[in-house]
Amino acid sequence: MIDYNTIIHQYGENGEKTGWTYVVVPFDVAQEILPGNKKAMRVRGWLDDLPVSGMALLPAGEGEFILALRAEIRKALHKEKGAILRLRLEHDKDFKLEIPADLQECFEFEQPEALAWFNSLSKSHQGYFFKWINGAKTEQTRANRLAATISA
Structure with a gap:
């Protein structure tokens, strides 16, 4: 499980990601989560003390990944752009989509x-x-x- 602090960012004008709030996960850290992986993956763990599972860690180019922070997550964390967030994450190998x-x-x-x-x-x-x-x-x-x- 990775454990580190990062800063919350927000995209300005950026196509489909315009306005997204997210944290950056560097390539070397993502490789600790799932070695050899360069594609999107699901993660679980904690954002500060908030338990999460099934969150998508998305490739953002040049080896970096991003973890988007939906409004309800930011509200639960009481954090917005510029705040420091502690990530403790691992690969969510049990994640499954349930078909209706x-x-x-x-x-x-x-x-x-x-x-x-x-x-x-x-x-x-x-x-x-x-x-x-x-x-x-x-x-x-x-x-x-x-x-x-x-x-x-």
Whole structure:
């Protein structure tokens, strides 16, 4: 498990990452978490004293990685850009995405060929679909999102 202090940063204008709040994890530190890895990985541990799991450690170029800090995490930490944050992290080898039961049913009974396509997506893209589906506020919206996912 890595253990070090770092500064919280925030992107200005930076494409899809505009406004993200994050911490930088240098390449050598990321290699302690998962040796030989240069791709996104999931981590667990503590941010200060806040337990976390399943967080995405993303490659940011030139060997560095970033750990994005969502608003609810920053609020729980009572920290923003410029603050010092203690990271104690390790590879979350137990992380699994749970496919929503109704989406699994759609794949199995209505569109089995769509499952092969869906499984070819990266775990992060699958996760985006799961969050999108689970974020529906009405049953009709959820049904529409399920249909859009299996026909994508």
